[in-house]
Amino acid sequence: MIDNKNLLENLLSAYPGKSMKNRKEHMMIKDSGEEKQHIMANTRTVPGIMTNRGCAYAGCKGVVLGPLKDVVHITHGPIGCSYYTWGTRRHKGRAKDGEKNFISYSFSTDMQDPDIVFGGERKLKQAIKEAVEIFEPEAISISATCPVGLIGDDINAVAKEAQAEYGIPVLAFSCEGYKGVSQSAGHHIANNNFMENVVGTKDREPKTKYPINLLGEYNIGGDGFEISRILDKIGYDVVSIMTGDGTLEEIKEAHTADLNLVQCHRSINYIAEMMEEKYGIPWLKINFIGVQGTIETLRNMAKYFDDEELIQRTEEVIEEELGEIKDVIAQYKKMCEGNTACLFVGGSRAHHYQNLFKEIGIETVVAGYEFGHRDDYEGREIIPDIEMTADDRNIPELKVTKDEKRYKLRLSEERYEQLKKEMPLGEYKGLVTAMEDGQILIDDLNHYETEVLLDALKPAVFGSGIKDKYVAQKMGIFSKQLHSYDYSGPYAGFKGAVNFARDISAGINTPTWNYITAPWKNDPEIEAELGGAS
Amino acid sequence: MARNFINLDVNPCKMCMPMGAAIAFKGIEKSILMMHGSQGCSTYMRRHMATHYNEPVDIASSSLTEQGTVYGGENNLKKGLRNTIQLYQPKVIGVVTTCLAETIGEDIDRLINEFVAEEEIAKDITFIPVATPGYGGTEYEGYYLSLRKMVERLAEEGSNDKVNIIAGNLTPAEIRRIKEILESFSISYNLLPDISKTLDAPYSKDYQKLPDGGTTIEEIKSMGGAKATIELGALLDEKISAGQFLEDEFRIPLYRVALPIGLANVDKFINALSKVTGAKPDPKLTEARGRMLDAMVDSHKYNAQGRAAIFGQPELVYSIATLCLENGLVPALLATGAKTSKLEELLKKDFGLAVEDTVIIDDTDFDTIRDYVNKLDVNILIGHSDGKFITERDGIPLVRVGFPIHDRVGGQRKVTIGYDGSVNFLDEITNTLLDRKYSSYREDMYDKHFTG
């Protein structure tokens, strides 16, 4: 039995004093005996420790804006940032009839030396003109990268002017990479802009009795396709998706939904909160990862709408879907049972995937987020206690008020309170609830810590991203990318669970692991001949 | 026209300068790179390198935040260096800048000097600062500039019997191949950089934070006393040429040759080695040359039907273009995202009339490349993975080579240099043409007999 406390102490001992103190606060061993346990998160990255975190631009353009397929996303800055976000997150997008799809494009103003010296506004204006003339998009987004804010380009003014000139929405995002402490800042910036300029700008009649928005689902590896398939089958009217396989056109109408589903709490909770304030749409924390998660989500949704027909239809679909996958999953479970996993992903997946792992018999022993906040670990009740830092203050907090014309009470107060007791309505209880006593939560894990933890705990699978994937695999530990799925997926919903079980099972059980030791290493005679050398 | 749009780069055919630096520094023994700027850049570059090399790629960042942009990044950089040293114990630290650091005017030379003076732990470490603003060039320039800065910083006057080899941006397997060729000449050499093990390390139970291998500091030092330099890079500007520096500073004769892809280019490389060593090439090499020639004659009839678009870093484009030209395959389009006029100059000089019908564009993007591909009736694409943008739309097959190859495995193990490598590569190109020919033949037959 490994003593996790000792393990963390050892791990920390390699750091210089100050960094040690800092890193220590970002780790926690769950102990439900303690009244309230805390973990530090969303603070500045310690320089030089190989963080896995990205920048605000990555969170804004890369994560939230990128999947919107009808928008030409112009990166205003030097070429690199734009190049590195080109198709790399594997968010899929299929254009419906007549829809435009720019998902496989990368647009950049490709700033050069003189633009940095003399300013890039003119270039940006021209770039917008070129984009409008040739690509005729429904809208344009402008995302600023690091140098832009520093040289004083006013992208908001350029956007406003262009919007007036071309008659399409032109949205400016001041998501310079240095803002905030991770990609999380970029999510917030994107949310604010949607709320300020997009949601509520177009009305729409619901197509069925159950109009919903799906928030924080980015259609990585086609997850959203699977989720939409299930929702369509039951009879939901998906007004908008933020933002996987989504369009800006749909987000304009998002205020007409009666329920917001929140998949990734970290990246999208801002807009869910603001839409509740402004339009009276409650939000429900859901999880479409894992069979049980999916079932529970569907049942909660049906209960929310409180409609016999819907409840019945939901059960029918669940039964039908389960029937198709049950045996296959059981098969894979046999092959994976009894193993452990360490998960370090994003701002929600280290939590979401635990269910799915459990369903194939794998227990998660360490979990952490790359850019989560304290509420993602400890639950939303900690929010009032979180101190605002200078970095937080650099991202404007948007205040919204009731939209008298469009506000609609979806639930009576009593019913809301009643439902709140039965499901996570307007609530997220955090990663800590998924963990057992003695297990480790760790924030902003870096390469060095990854090595130490994997070496000590030797899990069968490490669920993480591409940057640390090969650290694990070099150590003989199968690593599954839970950001981009290693060109696989979907993993969400019912059918996705089967894909996931298949991939994990294949990874854990690959025959390759049997060949690690060369035959001459086991044969004492040969070893002697070689003089023990290898 | 170089680009469809003047102000908009649509689907870039280039990356930024620090990316090149990251690859170059990976080829130095026990080295680590610190990117001074905000952390996004380093995260993105690690990500891109990891998808291509399938290796852990540690690049540190000084993680500047808004505060750093106001008060300067000195504290972050120094703190970052302290942490990196403590955790990794490197021998060499490359310190490069990103757009952010350059825009706020960070003077990394001064900061490094201060750090070395202040810190005990910095004593045994070699620091190599390189200014690499992302807006100042592409990964191509970043790569060679870093090599030059290493040599500028470390090479020492002297006299030894070694030959300097400055490698272009090749794969780890290609670097291994270069070494085999050098060893066949029985010479001692300084190979800069050497990513053969660091970016393609064997599986080993004991994980090493900084993998074995790479050019040593001693080797770089002794480059100043070598008897000759062979630099693999025919197009690069003198200002970013390490070989040029060695010639200017230490009067070391410089032989600049193209990446040894294609018979003529390999010949030039072997010939240069022969000249500086005074030795004849090993019979194995001449045999391999003969085999390549034989293969070229055999597949000529198929290759003559090819019209290729070749894109990527200028050196690679140049060498592959010559491979095509010497095999009768028309290089209809040569394209690079970097800015260079040398591609055209050199090809015109070496091949004259043969390139009459070749369109050569620099500073370009894939949107433009795609238009030309269709205009020029190209039937084969040769370049890195991003060319799939065209394959997906227009169905033209892509032979993957260069960096990055992120949607197929084995990019780091691919060998296109030397006689053997070139001929295998040529076979791959020829077979791709054949594949296309037969599959469209089948389609035609199907259309004729079963539909319509």
Ligand code: SF4
């Ligand atoms: S272009 Fe500049 S800001 Fe962008 S990734 Fe490259 S160095 Fe960083």
Ligand code: SF4
């Ligand atoms: S940190 Fe800045 S320069 Fe780097 S990728 Fe992000 S926006 Fe671009």
